[in-house]
Amino acid sequence: MTLQRHDCRALDQTDPLAALKTQFDLPPGVIYLDGNSLGVLPRATATRVQQVIQQEWGQDLIKSWNTAGWIDLPERIGNKIGRLLGAAPGQTLVADSTSLNLYKVLSAALSLQQARDGARKVIVSERSNFPTDLYIAASLAAQFGARLQLVDSPEEIAPLLNNELAVLMLTQVNYRSGYLHDMAAMTQAAHAAGALMVWDLAHSAGAIPVDLNAADADFAIGCGYKYLNGGPGAPAFVWVHARWIESCRQPLAGWMGHASPFQFTTDYAPAPGIRRFACGTPALLSLAALECGVDTLLAAEPLGGMAALRQKSVALTELFIALTEARCGELGVRLASPRDAAQRGSQVCLSLAAPLEHASYAVVQALIERGVIGDFRAGDPARLEAVPHILRFGFTPLYLSFTEVFDAVEHLYQVLKQQEWQAPRFAAKGKVT
Numbered sequence: 001m002t003l004q005r006h007d008c009r010a011l012d013q014t015d016p017l018a019a020l021k022t023q024f025d026l027p028p029g030v031i032y033l034d035g036n037s038l039g040v041l042p043r044a045t046a047t048r049v050q051q052v053i054q055q056e057w058g059q060d061l062i063k064s065w066n067t068a069g070w071i072d073l074p075e076r077i078g079n080k081i082g083r084l085l086g087a088a089p090g091q092t093l094v095a096d097s098t099s100l101n102l103y104k105v106l107s108a109a110l111s112l113q114q115a116r117d118g119a120r121k122v123i124v125s126e127r128s129n130f131p132t133d134l135y136i137a138a139s140l141a142a143q144f145g146a147r148l149q150l151v152d153s154p155e156e157i158a159p160l161l162n163n164e165l166a167v168l169m170l171t172q173v174n175y176r177s178g179y180l181h182d183m184a185a186m187t188q189a190a191h192a193a194g195a196l197m198v199w200d201l202a203h204s205a206g207a208i209p210v211d212l213n214a215a216d217a218d219f220a221i222g223c224g225y226k227y228l229n230g231g232p233g234a235p236a237f238v239w240v241h242a243r244w245i246e247s248c249r250q251p252l253a254g255w256m257g258h259a260s261p262f263q264f265t266t267d268y269a270p271a272p273g274i275r276r277f278a279c280g281t282p283a284l285l286s287l288a289a290l291e292c293g294v295d296t297l298l299a300a301e302p303l304g305g306m307a308a309l310r311q312k313s314v315a316l317t318e319l320f321i322a323l324t325e326a327r328c329g330e331l332g333v334r335l336a337s338p339r340d341a342a343q344r345g346s347q348v349c350l351s352l353a354a355p356l357e358h359a360s361y362a363v364v365q366a367l368i369e370r371g372v373i374g375d376f377r378a379g380d381p382a383r384l385e386a387v388p389h390i391l392r393f394g395f396t397p398l399y400l401s402f403t404e405v406f407d408a409v410e411h412l413y414q415v416l417k418q419q420e421w422q423a424p425r426f427a428a429k430g431k432v433t
């Protein structure tokens with residue numbers, strides 16, 4: 001039997017993490033199920049950014065690089081993010097964007113392999129990986145005379161773990177389906193084949209417990225504006241295993257990654273440690289905002305940290321799936337994410353069965369008008385069976401309640417039952433979906 005609204009309220013009343021919600025400013029009447037795409041605004045952010053603008057920049061001017069510790073922020077915030085990722089201090093750096101950091105680490109990994117064993121010429125990834133990852137990999141493959149080979153399912157990876165494989169590059173949680181790879185097992189399999197392992201943690205950092213060192217990964221990168229609540233376009237992060245930090249080279253050899261940037265020497269010498277993964281001057285205002293976002297996750301440490309957040313995330317997604325199937329199943333709603341919570345990140349995707357498959361976008365818009373914010377990801381028009389249009393919902397235990405999950409499903413039911421989505425205004429597509 002599925003839960004009633006009063007059962008959900010009871011769950012909220014005994015939820016040890018419920019108090020963490022006071023860290024955020026959420027607009028009233030909104031059920032936000034898109035923290036996987038853009039995290040919400042922490043209460044501390046505006047004050048902190050205001051302080052950086054008025055005091056550190058406005059009053060203290062260029063002195064703040066030293067007096068306010070601006071120069072150390074990328075490493076300091078990197079170390080904070082590292083606490084969520086099973087990293088040791090000195091392994092994680094905040095810099096640039098996810099796309100740029102992927103370019104750096106994938107290039108570093110390919111260079112290492114080129115030096116070790118020039119015969120390894122293949123990068124393996126998934127066709128369903130986020131497009132920027134595939135574009136960057138294809139671009140580097142061309143540069144290195146390597147080949148990017150894409151698989152259509154995780155089962156197809158194993159046969160490609162052979163002596164041609166240079167790098168296995170996976171996103172741990174798929175941005176569409178929410179499929180969650182077993183990081184330790186996959187890394188071990190890649191290593192057994194002599195390959196290096198690059199992980200994209202865009203939908204993992206702040207969403208699920210990650211232990212990069214325990215998994216023995218080689219390189220990892222991820223996003224600041226999703227579950228880390230760093231704000232729109234927040235800087236990203238890069239992590240490198242200690243065995244590679246001193247021996248690897250990344251191609252964007254800018255002055256901020258130099259051993260002594262303020263010597264202004266003509267020749268490049270990489271900084272010792274993770275700082276060599278920096279390129280140019282960091283965006284300070286964005287860094288200040290990112291730190292506030294990361295702090296909202298660290299605030300959960302005394303309450304059990306990522307393990308406790310994961311436990312609530314699983315409970316929220318299980319509840320959403322059970323309620324959706326019970327209430328909306330006969331209206332054509334189908335689960336498009338793994339049913340097994342152990343194979344699912346902190347998101348749930350739904351698709352609509354025929355003849356409603358083309359209504360997905362309008363259904364999401366109608367939900368948004370009702371205050372339930374999720375998003376739409378287009379399917380493959382030629383293969384809607386395999387890659388359907390999806391309604392995507394992220395579940396962020398820092399600020400989401402069980403009652404909100406209940407209400408979100410009720411809104412979905414109403415949108416479908418009353419065919420609200422048919423209103424012409426819901427068909428208009430913006431530039432961003």
Ligand SMILES: *Cc1c(COP(=O)(O)O)cnc(C)c1O
Binds near residue numbers: 099100130
């Ligand atoms: C969100 C996301 C990105 C975003 O990259 P940007 O450089 O920040 O635009 C990259 N990869 C994956 C897997 C993502 O989910």
